[in-house]
Amino acid sequence: MNTNDLLGFSDRDLLVLAAKAIDGRYDLLTDRITFDKGFTYYEFDPINHDSEAFRLGVKLGLEMRGQSSPNQVYVVVTGEIKVAQRIDGDACKALRKAIVLAAAQIGRART
Numbered sequence: 001m002n003t004n005d006l007l008g009f010s011d012r013d014l015l016v017l018a019a020k021a022i023d024g025r026y027d028l029l030t031d032r033i034t035f036d037k038g039f040t041y042y043e044f045d046p047i048n049h050d051s052e053a054f055r056l057g058v059k060l061g062l063e064m065r066g067q068s069s070p071n072q073v074y075v076v077v078t079g080e081i082k083v084a085q086r087i088d089g090d091a092c093k094a095l096r097k098a099i100v101l102a103a104a105q106i107g108r109a110r111t
Contacts, residue, residue, distance in 0.1 A: 020107035053096035075102045
């Protein structure tokens with residue numbers, strides 16, 4: 001599988017697909033993935049928050065690698081999906097985006 005065709009998607013489109021990967025949904029009002037856990041309404045934004053991207057990656061069982069080269073970070077999903085995201089000054093931002101891209105690819109496969 002390849003995520004290159006997802007690179008042109010907006011953050012919103014990626015979050016919609018990522019939500020499907022983890023049985024959540026995308027909330028248009030908050031621009032975040034939401035879950036309804038009984039009486040607790042929980043939302044998170046893995047594109048902008050490191051801890052939430054990490055939680056998304058762990059929930060999906062992603063193999064996350066830090067900086068493998070000076071210009072890229074990598075995320076590998078069960079040996080099939082490999083996402084390389086270019087670093088433009090912020091390695092954490094690049095890794096968050098790579099995690100969301102991988103999640104979006106999984107979510108798209110589930111639709």
